[in-house]
Amino acid sequence: xxxxxxxxxxxxxxxxxxxxxxxxxxxxxxxxxxxxxxxxxxxxxxxxxxxxxxxxx
Numbered sequence: 001x002x003x004x005x006x007x008x009x010x011x012x013x014x015x016x017x018x019x020x021x022x023x024x025x026x027x028x029x030x031x032x033x034x035x036x037x038x039x040x041x042x043x044x045x046x047x048x049x050x051x052x053x054x055x056x057x
Contacts, residue, residue, distance in 0.1 A: 007053040011040040014047070 014022055023043035030036050036053040 006036070007054075008037070009038050009040050009051045010015050011042060011047065011049045012043050014042050015045065023042065 011024065014024075023039045023044055027039045027041075028036065029038075034055055037050065038053070039048060039050040041048045
């Protein structure tokens, strides 16, 4: 079985901080139709980015 990268989420605008200080919350959700929703939130700034991944073969 091959691993595939179905999509990428890039969270920009995170202020510089020492390693281990930024708190990023990642949420994965898959609905009954196999649609994947991924979100990333920087807890200190509230900046958020989301992606929806569908299986369009």
